[in-house]
Amino acid sequence: MNELLERFKQAIIAGDADASAGLAEEIRAAAEAKPDDIFEYLSAAMDVVGGKYETGEYFIPEMLRSAEAVEKAMAVLEPYMFEHKHEQSGVVVMGTVKGDIHNIGKNIIVSALRADGYEVHDLGVNVSTDKFIDKIREVEPDLLMLSAFTTSTKPALIDIIRRLEEEGLRDRVKVISGGASHSAELAREVGVDGFASDVKSSLAVTRRLMGR
Ligand code: B12
Incomplete structure (x- = not known):
């Protein structure tokens, strides 16, 4: 599972939305990763992106591509990560x-x-x-x-x-x-x-x- 999550992280860093969505499907199908693990890899990916921006390796378009890669993946993972309660909090x-x-x-x-x-x-x-x-x-x-x-x-x-x-x-x-x-x-x-x-x-x- 960690290898899959690592590939997921790399897809986000690379700003490859098709790959991140595809890997999100695989993560969902495997049903092994806990939500906390997914957040950990997702946040780590965005930290790398932020770091690359700070050092001048990435500019705004690259950050936007990574943001899109997260959005597409989250659309797939959201129902899997959050089990909905029915009572009103x-x-x-x-x-x-x-x-x-x-x-x-x-x-x-x-x-x-x-x-x-x-x-x-x-x-x-x-x-x-x-x-x-x-x-x-x-x-x-x-x-x-x-x-x-x-x-x-x-x-x-x-x-x-x-x-x-x-x-x-x-x-x-x-x-x-x-x-x-x-x-x-x-x-x-x-x-x-x-x-x-x-x-x-x-x-x-x-x-x-x-x-x-
Ligand atoms: C992606 C990104 C962008 C994308 C945003 C795309 C989008 N659709 O959101 C774009 C390219 C647009 C962007 C623009 C800019 N960005 Co930017 N961006 C980032 C980056 C790399 C990732 C942010 C992210 O999505 N993280 C992942 C999520 C999951 O984590 P999170 O945002 O922290 O959210 C979690 C918690 O904070 C918390 N949380 C969030 N909201 C709330 C609310 C409540 C109530 C609670 C309880 C909790 C909570 O829960 C979340 C889930 O875990 C960060 C660096 C980084 N590592 O954070 C820089 C960063 C935030 N950006 C930064 C900057 C400077 C900018 C720009 C000013 C750049 C520029 N020169 O134009 C502009 C700002 C434009 C503006 N007016 O807002 C700086 C901010 C520095 C600072 N301390 O002020 C950072 C830290 C990068 C850096 N190190 O320089 N950015």
């Missing part, structure tokens, strides 16, 4: 904050939350504070989950918390942020209720804040 509004267009990690968390029984309203990427506030008024979620991947998104996170306070909504919704650049320090500075940087800890923090 809570309502979530989620999106990637303004100025940020990364969506792979967000989409994975959206899938994991849906599988864990949450009704998720996914607002997409580059979401303005106004759009978050409007949706919160409309659906009155239990949780607001914010993806933020670049360090330059800190003001956007602070703006959302400030607006929630101004609009008298801060006590009505728990706010969780997440993304590659997150740390306990950032979470404290921004004023969110919780943060996480992978699927397992994201589900753990949502359960904790929902009192489950």
